[in-house]
Amino acid sequence: MKTLTLLLALVAPLHALSIGYVYTGVGDDGRQHLELTSVTVDVQIDERIARTRTDQIFTSHAEWEVEGIYEFTLPEGAIITDLVLWIDDKRIQGEVLEKEEARRTYDDIVSQRIDPALIEQVTPNQFRLSIFPFPAKGSRRVEFEYMQLLESRRGRLDYSFPLAPETDQPLQMELFVLRAQVRSQHAFAVTTSGLPRLTEVGRPDAHRANIFFGDEQIKPREDFTLTIRQTDDRPKPSVLSFAPQANDDLGYYALWLPPLPELTQGDPLPRSLTFVIDISSSMQQGKLQAVKGALTAAIDALDAADLFNIVVFTHRADSFAAAPVPADAANKKAATAFINQQDALGVSNFEAGLGRAMQQAFPANRVNHVIFLTDGLPTLGEVELEPLSELVGQWSAGQARLFTIGVGQDVDQGFLTGLAEEHRGEAYFLADEGDIEAALQELFESFTFPILLLDELSFDQVEIHDVHPRGLETLAAGRELFQVGRYRGGGTFTLSLIGHVGEENVSVDFPLEFTQTDVSGSLIPRLWAYQKIQALEEQIARFGEQQELLDDILVLGLEYRLVTRRTSLFAPDDGVEVNPEPRDELAFDDSFDASSTTNINDARPTTHWLGRDFALQDEIWIDMAYQPGMPKELYEGRTYQPAELANFARLGQAMLVVVEERAYEIPANAQGSRPVLLQNAPNPFNASTAISFLIPFRLAGEPSRLSIYNLAGQLVRVLQLEAQQAGEHTLSWDGRDDLGREVASGVYIYRLNVGEWAVHRRMLLLR
DSSP states (O other), X not given: OOOOOEEEEEOOOOOOOTTOEEEEOOOTTOOOBOEEEEEEEEEEEETTEEEEEEEEEEEOOOSSOEEEEEEEEXXXXXXXXXXXXXXXXXXXXXXXXXXXXXXXXXXXXXXTTOOOOEEEEEETTEEEEEEEEEXXXXXXXXXXXXXXXXXXXXXXXXXXXXXXXXXXXXXXXXXXXXXXXXXXXXXXXEEEESSSSOOEEEXXXXXXXXXXXXXXXXXXXXXXXXXXXXXXXXXXXXXXXXXXXXXXXXXXXXXXXXXXGGGTXXXXXXXXXXXXXXXXXXGTTXXXXXXXXXXXXXXXXXXXXXXXXEEEESSSEEESSSSOXXXXXXXXXXXXHHHHXXXXXXXOOHHHXXXXXXXXXXXXXXXXXXXXXXXXXXXXXXXXXXXXXXXXHHHHTTSSEEEEEEESSSSOHHHHHHHHHTTTOOEEEEOSSSOHHHHHHHHHHHTTSOEEEEEEEEOTTXXXXXXXXXXXXEEETTBOEEEEEEEEXXXXXXXXXXXXXXXXXXXXXEEEEEOSSOOSTTHHHHHHHXXXXXXXXXXXXXXXXXXXXXXXXXXXXXXXXXOOSSXXXXXXXXXXXXXOOOOOTTOOOTTOOTTTTSOGGGSOOOEEETTEEEEEETTEEEETTOOTTOOEEEOXXXXXXXXXXXXXXXXXXXXXXXXXXXXXXXXXXXXXXXXXXXXXXXXXXXXXXXXXXXXXGGGTTOOEEEEEEETTSOEEEXXXXXXXXXXXXXXXXXXXXXXXXXXXXXXXXXXXXXXXXXXXXXEEEOO
């Protein structure tokens, strides 16, 4: 019987699709989609926590064994809680290990010629599972479970299970079954949409609902959506708790406070809003159009007592007015014309846009908000967070709060979060898929309502510890307050919320209870750990990969069984040692000396990689800088080891590389033998630039090409390559397209394809 192994690891991003699909490895005929034979979905919703388990069977009709690649996407912020691969009638369950340890075990299994399956987390919510072998005319069964938080907007919760196809390939299932149970401490109404036939909805009482759908030969056209609306006259708080497991231990809680009527029933506060919009080239392909629609709607919805302004920026900034103007009919009409005349072109200069906004004359006795929107990184002006934040503080002198909005996957979330938090605002992030305009419109609308500034959240006699998210200072109209933490005490108590809206003080008391029974099925501890890891990730995004932060993430991932940047989900078959002693595959031992057969200094270099000369001895490529007696260390991809070694490891060869008078022993296939694409030089460039790349030995002779795209995703130039030999290669690009025309200044993406692998980088052309 074939043995399969599961590993969940972190790799470069790709675009995962909808419910997920399996296709064969890319070959001469392209991707061959496999049949989605059956899907069973079980959903459990308790208050705001939804737990979804899918059981899917895929079938291959090929006459031979093939590799199946399974791609799927999860909702933003979802947490994988279980993963199972079935081999015949055998259920292979995962366990969480340190990432490097799981990788070592996986590589050891591969070296024994045991066929593996590899699950890769490609972004925080996108995953890819490679399954081999997919038997001839056979099936594979995959299960996974995930947990997600549902956000309440004005008493409404929306749960969605993705079914709509996002490609031209139709999604057809021979059998589809969905079962859902909803439970709440509050009375609610429930509706469903998206499935082609009537879905059964049972209501045992006002606090529970059971949903069932089953059909054969189904071709869904839209996602399944479950909408839950609270029907209580005045919404009440929701709380789930996990009691301490020992007398001296702390319990866990998750708390949701409902929207406050004080924020929606009072008169809107007069305010000044300045929208700062990135209109660089990357905003093409529909994003700028969506922003225009949302911004026009937001301006139109302003009260006559409000003031507003609009700043747009590329390499320089322009504004609708010199300072915020009244939101009267004439100014709204003129602003709409100003918005519609903008085009996406050029590079991005955050300093110019923020400088124009923050140096305007802000009116006194108003709430002044600056809303900054971008879909990328700063490429001109000040590009570092701390100096730019200092400039913003000098310009505004504390007169305005700064809110940042990042659209798409190319933004630096740490940068935007830090910028907002340092100036009393918040950061928001939107995917560049789906209805951006609707999401932005809802977000812009929230800035037009009163905001409660939170002064205190008191838990009476209960001890509260390690609360997340931290730094909660504001509560917008129609939005819930969410918090997880640890507690000691429990029982019944009073939660007091104290704050102010404008000059008016607000104080609200809520009676709550932390029960002494496990009502959450241990999900609350994992939810708390996930939120704590997110807080650590934010610190890493802002301040870099400090070892203490990385170690904290590792400990949390192992203790709470979470997949993180430091942990992986690994499911071995019988007979596989999960935590083996490290094996010396290359006989790199204390007796090895590169001069034992021939003095390396007398040897002639036989190849040149990454600016270094190497000579081959005993099937090991030796750096010509090596000297006998140098301290040696095994390269394991650790964060504290030199980052430059990763590119050598991707060559897939046994190597001895010298960095700062230390020799690093790199085993063969230490990082899977991938092509290496180097940063172009010079960069930025004017007339031409050189692009270098390395082909590992395993990929020598594979079809290769280098493609250049603009930020709109349009193909500019293809440099078709002959089958390349292993080693380092360099090409030159003269800044022209395939027709020989000079292209405009801007950021371009260059992408190297070698066989099944693809890697890309960015470069900046300045005419």
